[in-house]
Amino acid sequence: MNFDEKVHVGNVYKRRKTVLNGSLFKSGIAEWGFERPMTKKQVVIALFLLALTCPAAEAHHLWVIPSGQELSVARGLAPDRVDAYDSRHVVMFRAFDRSGKKIPVKRAEKVDQARFSSEGAPAMAAVVCEWGGRVNTPEGKKLLSKQQALEQGLKVVSAFESIQYAKSVFDHRIEWTRPLGLKFEIIALENPKDVLPGEALAIQVLFKGAPLAGCQVGAGKDKALEKTDEKGTAEIRLEKPGLQVLIAIHNVPVEGRSDIDYQQFMSFLTFDWP
Numbered sequence: 001m002n003f004d005e006k007v008h009v010g011n012v013y014k015r016r017k018t019v020l021n022g023s024l025f026k027s028g029i030a031e032w033g034f035e036r037p038m039t040k041k042q043v044v045i046a047l048f049l050l051a052l053t054c055p056a057a058e059a060h061h062l063w064v065i066p067s068g069q070e071l072s073v074a075r076g077l078a079p080d081r082v083d084a085y086d087s088r089h090v091v092m093f094r095a096f097d098r099s100g101k102k103i104p105v106k107r108a109e110k111v112d113q114a115r116f117s118s119e120g121a122p123a124m125a126a127v128v129c130e131w132g133g134r135v136n137t138p139e140g141k142k143l144l145s146k147q148q149a150l151e152q153g154l155k156v157v158s159a160f161e162s163i164q165y166a167k168s169v170f171d172h173r174i175e176w177t178r179p180l181g182l183k184f185e186i187i188a189l190e191n192p193k194d195v196l197p198g199e200a201l202a203i204q205v206l207f208k209g210a211p212l213a214g215c216q217v218g219a220g221k222d223k224a225l226e227k228t229d230e231k232g233t234a235e236i237r238l239e240k241p242g243l244q245v246l247i248a249i250h251n252v253p254v255e256g257r258s259d260i261d262y263q264q265f266m267s268f269l270t271f272d273w274p
Helices: 040-051 146-151
Strands: 018-020 023-025 061-067 070-077 090-096 105-107 115-118 124-137 140-142 158-169 184-188 200-207 216-219 233-237 242-253 262-273
Touching (some): 061 124, 061 158, 061 242, 061 262, 070 090, 070 124, 090 115, 124 146, 158 184, 184 242, 184 262, 200 262, 216 233
Parallel strands (some): 158 262
Antiparallel strands (some): 018 023, 061 070, 070 115, 090 124, 105 115, 124 158, 184 200, 216 242
């Protein structure tokens, strides 16, 4: 199965002094040691490095809430805060049984949240959302395109395109190690039910079907992120019972566009535990 969608790429650059998370980056990107004048490639790399300093905890979570045969795509801070959003940003939704076979779904006409009905109770669901442009400013991230931010008089440190993927598991009897084919996907290498409180769950991160080394991974609202090894694997400690939200973040610098500097891919794996 392949759920990849085409996403265009591009680049923009502006040098300015900014403060992110209390760290002063004098003259914008100059502290990374590039000689003036900078090439376009150096600009892209520098803004990509700057993007890595933006805290992942500020990002909205993406997950699916089941209620019998009804499935709601949730955006917010799981599990307590669910925000309204434009449901047109949900560009793909699939439901599956325990064997990984797709279950037919029907989309409901909702404006502030994407909802689906399925034929039978699904074991898991997958969703892709394209949220469009975002900007990083000296005051933090803003849910605005670069053009909207500039029209409001904001100082844009960097601009990016936000694309999120989520896989929500409702039945622990699935084949956890089998990828669904998402472009950016977190795979549990064991059944979380077998992980005791305080122990770590082994995961692997795939990007375009291949293991992704050096990918930032974490859980829930925890700001402490780890990085995957050369095989794309990492261990995430499970401690608090309830809905678990595992997160992976991958920023890709881009060229050829004036509205963004990079694409931010985020992937979520959610399940109840223990």
